[in-house]
Amino acid sequence: MQKKIIEYFNQITEIPHCSKKTDGLLKFLKEFGLSRGYSVEIDGAKNILIKKGKPKLALQAHYDMVCIGKAPKIETYIDNGWLKAKESSLGADNGIAIAIMMALIDMGKELEFLFTSDEEIGLIGASALNFELDSSSMLNIDFEDEAEVCIGCAGGADVIATFKLQERGELKYNYRVTVSGLQGGHSGLDIDKNIPNAIKLLVEYLKDKDVALSTFNGGERRNSIPTYATATLSSLDVLKGNDIVKVEPLDDNLLVYESDKVINLLTEFKNGIHSYNRELNIPEKSVNLAIINLNNGFISIEVSTRAMSQIGIDEICKESIEFFKRYGFIVEEEYKYPAWRPEINSFTERVYRCVESVFGKSEYRAIHAGLECGIISQRYPNIQIASIGPTISNPHSIREKVKIDSIEKILRVILTLLSEYKK
Numbered sequence: 001m002q003k004k005i006i007e008y009f010n011q012i013t014e015i016p017h018c019s020k021k022t023d024g025l026l027k028f029l030k031e032f033g034l035s036r037g038y039s040v041e042i043d044g045a046k047n048i049l050i051k052k053g054k055p056k057l058a059l060q061a062h063y064d065m066v067c068i069g070k071a072p073k074i075e076t077y078i079d080n081g082w083l084k085a086k087e088s089s090l091g092a093d094n095g096i097a098i099a100i101m102m103a104l105i106d107m108g109k110e111l112e113f114l115f116t117s118d119e120e121i122g123l124i125g126a127s128a129l130n131f132e133l134d135s136s137s138m139l140n141i142d143f144e145d146e147a148e149v150c151i152g153c154a155g156g157a158d159v160i161a162t163f164k165l166q167e168r169g170e171l172k173y174n175y176r177v178t179v180s181g182l183q184g185g186h187s188g189l190d191i192d193k194n195i196p197n198a199i200k201l202l203v204e205y206l207k208d209k210d211v212a213l214s215t216f217n218g219g220e221r222r223n224s225i226p227t228y229a230t231a232t233l234s235s236l237d238v239l240k241g242n243d244i245v246k247v248e249p250l251d252d253n254l255l256v257y258e259s260d261k262v263i264n265l266l267t268e269f270k271n272g273i274h275s276y277n278r279e280l281n282i283p284e285k286s287v288n289l290a291i292i293n294l295n296n297g298f299i300s301i302e303v304s305t306r307a308m309s310q311i312g313i314d315e316i317c318k319e320s321i322e323f324f325k326r327y328g329f330i331v332e333e334e335y336k337y338p339a340w341r342p343e344i345n346s347f348t349e350r351v352y353r354c355v356e357s358v359f360g361k362s363e364y365r366a367i368h369a370g371l372e373c374g375i376i377s378q379r380y381p382n383i384q385i386a387s388i389g390p391t392i393s394n395p396h397s398i399r400e401k402v403k404i405d406s407i408e409k410i411l412r413v414i415l416t417l418l419s420e421y422k423k
Helices: 002-013 023-035 092-106 198-206 260-268 310-326 346-359 373-379 404-421
Strands: 039-042 048-051 057-062 076-079 082-085 112-116 137-140 148-153 155-164 173-179 211-218 229-235 246-249 272-277 282-295 298-307 330-337 363-367 384-387 401-403
Touching: 002 076, 002 082, 002 092, 002 404, 023 039, 023 048, 023 092, 057 092, 057 404, 092 112, 092 401, 092 404, 137 373, 148 346, 148 373, 155 310, 173 198, 198 211, 198 229, 198 260, 198 282, 211 260, 260 282, 272 310, 282 310, 298 310, 310 330, 346 384, 346 404, 373 384, 401 404
Parallel strands: 057 112, 057 137, 137 384, 148 363
Antiparallel strands: 039 048, 048 112, 076 082, 082 401, 148 384, 155 298, 155 330, 173 229, 173 246, 211 229, 211 282, 272 282, 282 298
């Protein structure tokens, strides 16, 4: 069955499904369910419900992916027991879950299969779910550590700050300066791993120099740690590159802008962990400086905030908003989503036992990342939820990989759970 799941996953990688561009995969999943005798519903947010019978259990995953590097062109290969992609994100988050669910549909299992849209850009589909579900329990398959049962996650919101810069006269030398090829990572799961942020590194290089920016662009996604940043600028002094920053002279004239405000702001901005939760042994509050775009004098800065409680979410959002406003920026908040409060209940205990029976061990976890479980638990308060998944390393980066032998084991956990419901 593991071979079949990987075959399905490779099929999925051939269908572009970056966030907001998932119509091809939606059509594929719809036809897949219908061709195997299941009913298929699609709501206004492009969530998909594939269903048979009157099940007590729903399986849930999102069907968009974070596209980094060459993605959506994805070329997979196997390396020492791991499935990887060449120079792109793999999309195992959450494509492996989709492939597992497809295998279960192929087996004719009476379940509700819920595929949500645009999770990676703000849990958009989950926020607009409009299905009536029969299930009393739901297993989310978006966790990324085998032999663990996730029972809680961070909530958060995105903050977008904008400002119009004033023009400045061109200085003596013109350059393009670039930081690129960094490892990147998930802005929640990896925020405590000291992964360098390309935007911060480029600003660190510029902060003590007399420069005027023409353009400044960096970052890929709000939920990814930036792997690159590049700027064109005019400088009073000769600039030299180093091991981190590449410097290229430019012959073209540049229209440049007063830049001290931007460089001071980005230097002062506190990126990374803001506080730590010792009880859960994960970050409590964090901010990822995710994207910057300066073009034609208009600058936009996008950050992703996270916290393990609703109070924490409100606090970290307020801190970020007030910080940008002190510099005169116009600020707005987007895609706010709730934390999922950790809870052990009859369903999580049942999932725990099934995981233990397959892996020989089990552990409860909460994570500093946003799962859809928080939103879904608010939309369906009578449904008990837990989250599991195969081991996936470095999601949202070109280093993303999934441990192959954990894939079939997660399928076995689900089949064991189904057998318990039949007792």
